[in-house]
Each structure stands twice: as structure tokens, then as C-alpha cells.
Amino acid sequence: MSSTTAAARPPYDKQGDASDAARVAAAMRSFVREFGVTAAVHMEACVRCGMCAEACHFHVATGEARYTPVYKLELFRRAYLREAAAFAPLVRALGLVKAPTIAELERWQELIYDSCTMCGRCTLVCPMGIDIAELVKEARHGMFKAGLIPERLALMDRAARQWNSTATPGEDLPDILAEAAGQHGVAIPCDLPQADMLVTAAPAELGEHTKALAAAAKILNRLGIRWTMHSEGFDASNIGFNNGDMELQERLTRSLVDTAVKIGAHTVLLPECGHAYGAARWEAAKWYGRELPVRVIHMTEFLDEVIADGRLRVNRIGASATFHDPCQIVRRGGLEAAARRVLAALGFELVELQDHGVAGYCCGGGGGVVSNQRAAPLRQKVFEIKRAQVEATGARHFVTSCGQCRITLEQGAQRAKWNVLPESLLELVADHLAD
């Protein structure tokens, strides 16, 4: 039911067999639903100054004008002006703004899926403070409804709709955890009927990054916390958040919260995953429909808390390190200082990247771009920005706190034949627990 385009044709995919007219109508209906007061004020306030281009890694890495962040909203803007703005009837009556066509929507796919990681760096430079990343996310809702998302993301969407995870069905979780527990020599409780903390994972931790899972288990066991993973809610990386699939985003959100409530947990611990934090910490209540009955906390935040209050003691590594700030955790999540406190506890001499903290460059793989294989060449150009900044620090360790960033950076390093691999902050803590 889907078709992947050949290299010579514009890079877009289609899902389903809806007519072109139905796709456009579905996209427009969805776009119009998105315009609450904040989205509208952000659509209206742009002065077309183009400064956002200077903040976007895709523009900086390629110099191509079409990667200017606010240009990625062009069709969304037209939908707004025609359907939702204060002068919309006038705009339609006089034909001042054309409605998006199917061909335009198809071409647009590359701009909002392949060349935007929703990292939000553009917001920092915008003189109007426009949250372009959030608008791109809202525009993706319409693209999903139109069946116009990259096929690789659609594939993951289908898996998650069936399994509540892009990695594995829930019934396989006990076996995967048992294998990881055996491999790393650590107990990983699964499906306990009662626990204080529901611990979740990113998909890669159920595959090639099981060491991160074991690291979390080692720390939680050391702390004596009553915790479990659970086959009814275990994958925190909300693919609905990235793809624009609102139904899935709500379902995945509910599966985590409902599972936590079911087992009596007061806390949901998120893995080292950026979009999991965006989806569960800041958006879950919206999809849950009310304030969450549980606390949602990111792994970095958790480590910071238990080290600060003395419950967890770590040995000092005493080497230089630089830190890649994951966008959803730092720029859009607020955990800049927390990560640095954990690094300091580990005795690292921190050598900051030229652009760091809130203004750090994205790894290039956020927002689903890492999973979108056709975006790999573009991602590789972006990787060079990070590589140059890391090399300039001369630091011995390159640390980050997001598994997706790690994968993106590992892939980048591999392709560039660069022998610096990003290390997980969580794994460093687990490897240096004081006796």
C-alpha cells in the first residue's frame, strides 16, 4: 500500500490508497485544528527576516535556502491564512493565498520530515521568539493524516500501533530482559504486580544498547528501589510524537501512565531518550486529559537527584570530557544544569563545545530523522558540525544523555571513519559506582 520513490524523483512516500483530493482535504482539516492561540500568534508574527536559517544545522551544513526553518512552515502558513486567520474569508474571497496542492504537500515531506529534527534552535535566534519546532510538529499531524510521511517512519508507526513499541511486542519483553540480565549479570525485574517505579526503555536498549538497560538496573538495584519493567508499558520513545500520529501518541502515553497506575507506581523513569522526555514529561498530561497521577522523570534528572542527596555515590574518573546536549532534554527540556552536575560528580573536567547547553547543535537525527534512511546523506553533513566542535575541545570523553543522539553520532562517526564514540552518561555512572 505504499510506494518508495526512486532516487531521481522527489523524495516522498505515500501510505494508503486515498485519492489526491482526499489527502489534501485530510491535511487541511488537520492543519486547521492545530491553530490555538499560541500557534496562531507564532504564524502571524514572522517578519520574514530569515535569521532562523543561521541557527538551523541543515542550513548551516548545506547553505541551502530551502532549509530555512520558517520556510518549512510555508504550506502550514498558507493553510492558516486561508482557513483560520482573522482575515481568512477575505483571503479566500480574493484568492490572495492559494490552497496547498497534492504536489506541494508531497514535495513538502522532505522539508518537515527529512530536514527538521524539531530541535528548536531556531526559536533561540528568532527575534519574534517563534517556536518553529512546535509548528513543524503540528504540521506533521496533517501530513500523517494525509498518508504522506517517510515510509520508514510509517513502518515504525505500524509496528508501534500493533506492539506499543517500535522494537518488540510486549510478550517478548520478559525474554529480552532475561537475556540482557544474564549477559550483564544484573537482575532486571519484569511484570511485577506492584512496584514504586515503572522503568521504561528506548527501543535501542532492547537491541544493541542493552548495556544502558543493565546500567539502569544496576543503579536502581543498588538504591534498593522497588522497581519493575512491564510488558504492558515499556517503550517510552513515543513514535507518534515524531510521526505526527496523534492517536498513537495518545495510546502510547496512556500505556505508560495506565501501567504505572496499575502497579501502584508513583514514578515513571524515562530512559536516556530525548523525544521520550518531550512526549512523556511535557505532553503526556495533554493526551491523558488531566494532570498525571504519577511523576515522570528523565534518567539524567534521576541520576542528578540521587547523587545530590547522597543516596548514590560515584568514583571520580578525573579526565577531560565534552558533552553533547540533547535538544529535547536540554533546549526543550530544561536539564542543562542536571547533566553538568552529574558530570562534575564523576570528576570530569568539562570542556564545553563551542555551541553548548541551550544553544548546542542538534545531533542531526532527532524528530525521527535518524530512522529515515533516505535522510542519511543530509544527516552526515550535519554530523560534520558536531565532529568539528568535538575535535576542537580535545576532550578525552564525548558524553551524551540520549540514546537516539548516540546512535546518530555513532553512525556519523562510522561513516566518517572517526574513532570517537559518544558515551552514555548513565553507563558512565553505572560503571563508576563507589563501593
Place this chain on the structure above:
Amino acid sequence: MDLLDFARGPALQFALAVFVLGSTWRLAGILLLPRMRDLSPPRAGAPGALAGALGTIVGHLWPRREFVRATLFATVNSYVFHVGLALIVFGLVPHILFIEGLTGLSWPGLPSNLVYAVAAITLVSLLAALVRRVVHPVTRLLSHAGDYVSWALTALPVASGLLAASHLGARYETLLALHILSIAAFLVWFPFGKLMHAVLFVFSRGATGMRFSHRGVRA
């Protein structure tokens, strides 16, 4: 009724009516849209919504260190013509008298020659902005007809005001009438194009400030 009477009278009244009603309509059309309350618990120690909004409204007056170099020309040039326009509109004695006639408010003016010099600089700055808009691939791609209309209707009152002040090209009364008509055109266009950013920037920055201060981020 000669041209000057028309400009001072019905044209300006019509323009002011469109300006006020249009701006109110557009602003209400935005601010009355549904408001989604953020139900997530705020970051411990996060400032309140108003403080967060103010932080970003003030913070975005100048680019962050990381972006200063890349945006220096556009930033400085924007300041030059924005400050210039403010000095012209609120500093020239005839303008103050006009505003006093409308609102009853008055304040001391600046020396006329100083304001004319500022106007000349402002015009050069606006021309530089236009050249950049046309020449730079990013701004050229982003620009719509409305952006050029906004530019023209901002530059015209400055240019016509300078001509009127210097009595160049036609009778003073005619030049003054054209100057007032150009202001009328500016006022009529204001609610429809991007000139509204003069009002919207507060809401736009403020909304982002609220969203991110809630998360413990200084955006």
C-alpha cells in the same frame, strides 16, 4: 477641497479607522482562539508565567552570543531603522502637534535638522534592508508580495517627509499632502501585513517565554 484638505481630512480619518478596527479585529482573531492549558507540572523553581514571558520579551531584544556574528548586519540595521522611525514619528515637532490633536498628549520635540538627518539615515537603512531582502537567497525565498508592500509603505512616508521638509520637487502643500497620504496608506496596510509585528512581538515572544520557563529553560 484640495488635495491637502482631502489628505488631512477624509483620507486620514478613513486610514485611522481601518488601522484601529483592522488591528483590533486581527488581534482579537488570534487571542480569542482556543487556549490549551499546560497540565504538566512545572520544573521546580521555574518562574511564573508572567516572569517567563517577560524574560523572553526582553531576552530576544538582542541575539544570543552564538548568533551575534551571523545576524549582526540584520540586527544592527533593524535597530537603525526602528529607532530612526521612532525618533522621526515621536521627535519631530509637527508630528507631536498632530499626535496632540488626536490624543491630547504632548512632549518636547527634537531639533528639526536632527530629525531630518535621522530620516536620511533611516531611509538608507531601509534601502539596505531591501537590498538584503532581494539579494540574500534566504530572504528572497521567504519574501512575499506583502513583505515588499510593507517595506514600500514604511519607506514612502520617510521619503515623502524628507521631500516635503526640503521643498523639493513640487509645491510644499502638494508634498505635504502626498506625505500624509503615504502615512494613510501605511495605516491602512498595517493590520493586514507583517507590520503588525509591532504589536505581535510581545505575544509571540511571551508565549514562547511562558512555554519554556515552565520547563526550566531560558528560551
